[in-house]
Amino acid sequence: xxxxxxxxxxxxxxxxxLASGLASAQDIKPHLIRFGYGLNEQSNQGRATKVLAEEVAxxxxxxxxxxxIGAAALGSDIxxxxxxxGGAQEMMVGSTATLVGITKExxxxxxxxxxxxxQEADAVLDGPLGDRVRAKLExxxxxxxxxxxxxxxxxxxxxxxxxxxxxxxxxxxxxxQNNVFLDSFKTLGANxxxxxxxxxxxxxxxxxxxxxxxxxxxxxxxxxxxxxxxxTVTNHVYSPWIVLASKKWWDSxxxxxxxxxxxxxxxxxxxxxxxxxxxxxxxxxxxxxxxMQVTVLAPTxxxxxxxxxxxxxxxxxxxxxxxxxxxTQAELARLRTKK
Numbered sequence: 001x002x003x004x005x006x007x008x009x010x011x012x013x014x015x016x017x018l019a020s021g022l023a024s025a026q027d028i029k030p031h032l033i034r035f036g037y038g039l040n041e042q043s044n045q046g047r048a049t050k051v052l053a054e055e056v057a058x059x060x061x062x063x064x065x066x067x068x069i070g071a072a073a074l075g076s077d078i079x080x081x082x083x084x085x086g087g088a089q090e091m092m093v094g095s096t097a098t099l100v101g102i103t104k105e106x107x108x109x110x111x112x113x114x115x116x117x118x119q120e121a122d123a124v125l126d127g128p129l130g131d132r133v134r135a136k137l138e139x140x141x142x143x144x145x146x147x148x149x150x151x152x153x154x155x156x157x158x159x160x161x162x163x164x165x166x167x168x169x170x171x172x173x174x175x176x177q178n179n180v181f182l183d184s185f186k187t188l189g190a191n192x193x194x195x196x197x198x199x200x201x202x203x204x205x206x207x208x209x210x211x212x213x214x215x216x217x218x219x220x221x222x223x224x225x226x227x228x229x230x231x232t233v234t235n236h237v238y239s240p241w242i243v244l245a246s247k248k249w250w251d252s253x254x255x256x257x258x259x260x261x262x263x264x265x266x267x268x269x270x271x272x273x274x275x276x277x278x279x280x281x282x283x284x285x286x287x288x289x290x291x292m293q294v295t296v297l298a299p300t301x302x303x304x305x306x307x308x309x310x311x312x313x314x315x316x317x318x319x320x321x322x323x324x325x326x327x328t329q330a331e332l333a334r335l336r337t338k339k
Contacts, residue, residue: 030057030062030063030064030065031060031063031064031065031257032065032067033056033064033065033066033067033090033091034067034069034074034089034090034091035049035052035053035066035067035068035069035090035091035092035093036069036070036072036073036074036075036080036083036089036091036092036093037049037068037069037070037092037093037094038070038071038072038076038077038094038197038198039070039071039218039221039222040070040071040221040222041068041070041071042221043070043217043218043221043222044217044221044272044275044276044279045070045093045148045241045272046068046070047271047272047275048093048148048268048269048271048272048275048276049066049068049070049093049268050068051267051268051271051272052066052068052243052264052265052267052268053065053066053067053068055263055264055267055268056260056261056264059260059263059264060257060260064257064260064261066091072196072197072198074089074092075198076098076196076197076198077092077094077095077098077196077197078098078101078177078196080092080094081094081098081099081102081142081244083246084141084142084244084245084246084247084249085102085140085141085142085246085247085248086141086246086248087246087248087249089246090245090246090249091243091244091245091246092243092244093148093241093242093243093244094241094242094244095150095176095239095240095241095242096109096110096147096239096240096241096242097109097110097176097178097180097181097239098176098177098178099137099142099242100178100179100180101177101178102137102140102142103133103136103137103139103140103142104319104320105132105133105136105320105321105324106133106136107178107179107180107316107319107320108133108316108320108324108325108328109125109133109238109239109240110178110180110181110184110237110316111180111237111313111316112184112236112237112305112306112309112312112313113235113236113237113302113305113306113309114237114238114328114332115238115332116336118149118151118152118238118273118277120332120335120336121149121238121240122273123331123335124328124331124332124335125147125240126147127331129324129327129328129331130147132324133324134147134242137244138247141246141247141248142244142245142246142247143244143245143246143247143250144242144243144244145242145243145244145245145261145262145265146242146243146262146265146266146268146269147240147241147242147243147269148240148241148242148243148268148269148272148273148276149240149241149272149273149276149277150214150215150217150218150239150240150241150276151215151216151217151218151238151239151276151277151280152215152235152236152237152238152239153213153214153215153234153235153236153237153238153239154213154214154215154216154219154231154232154233154234154235154236155173155211155212155213155231155232155234155236156211156212156213156214156219156224156228156230156231156232156292157171157173157210157211157212157228157229157230158204158207158210158211158227158228158229158230159171159210159211159230160230161230161232161293161295162230162232162295162297163232163295163297163298163301164298164301164304165188165189165301165304165305165308166189168185168188168189168190169189169190170189170190170191171189171190171191171210171211172190172191172193172208172209172210172211173185173190173191173192173193173209173210173211173212173213174193174194174195174200174203174204174209174211174212175192175193175194175195175212175213176194176197177194177195177196178194180312180315180316181194181237182194183312183315184236184309184312185213187308187309187311187312188305188308188309193208193209195209200212200222201222201223201224201227204224204227204228205227211228211230212224212228213234213236213237214239215239215276215280216279216280216283216284216287217276217279217280217283219231219283219287220279220283220286220287220290225287225290225291225292226290228292229291229292229293230292230293230295231287231292231293231294231295232294232295232296232297233284233294233295233296233297234297234302234305235302236305243265243268243269245261
């Protein structure tokens with residue numbers, strides 16, 4: 001064999017090994033997933049996101065890496081949803097209420113006083129009805145993986161205690177950018193003002209708005225007690241969060257990668273609900289120690305609010321579709337009969 005031929009073979013083998021090495025390096029490089037969320041890292045949302053990231057890494061053997069980006073650093077829920085639809089961001093978790101403009105069926109979960117307790121919510125959200133609503137997202141460029149819990153929403157403000165329906169009159173109340181929430185609180189007498197969550201603390205601090213409504217956990221983790229004196233336990237809406245993926249990106253994944261994400265999402269859901277409920281049980285007491293004056297809405301006043309919102313509920317039913325509305329009411333009746 002000539003020297004030239006030996007040199008050529010050696011170079012070819014070296015090139016082959018180099019290419020193989022590069023391919024191996026690419027194989028083991030983690031597939032980076034940008035995951036956005038609105039609250040801070042110390043919140044229930046932040047803790048559950050950490051569990052999700054750990055599960056993704058574990059189940060994928062390190063081949064997939066979820067990079068958690070909180071505190072609305074990637075934008076509001078609506079901005080992140082649009083980034084997912086366009087394929088500029090991979091995943092997020094946010095309120096179902098901010099999806100209503102994209103998928104009208106999501107308004108079902110905004111129905112005032114829909115669920116009596118968290119167990120009813122779990123059964124409906126994790127069952128066929130929850131799947132049916134989630135599936136509608138795919139037509140709009142999003143994939144819904146699982147529902148997390150934000151929790152039952154309660155009212156805070158800086159003006160006065162709200163103990164009866166008439167006390168709502170004239171309060172400038174921040175609500176989510178969602179027509180059901182706008183209509184509901186206008187019907188109850190408040191001056192409802194839509195704002196993204198990322199702008200809420202500043203709006204409360206500068207008195208651009210007088211109050212807001214969120215679960216105890218969010219009121220505590222966002223430190224609203226620093227600028228809100230009055231809290232009313234209304235439990236007026238059970239508010240879910242939903243873990244979303246970009247459909248453009250999701251469709252590019254292998255079957256195994258999708259299975260990893262779905263399994264990790266379910267683990268994070270179970271952790272998040274347990275964590276959120278445990279924290280909520282303590283959060284109300286802590287808000288009291290922080291100086292908030294707490295009023296529990298009397299059942300008679302809650303009933304007055306429900307009666308006042310009859311028109312809003314009828315509008316939700318028409319918007320989401322009467323079949324979905326009737327099926328949901330039938331399922332809730334079945335769950336309540338089983339007790």
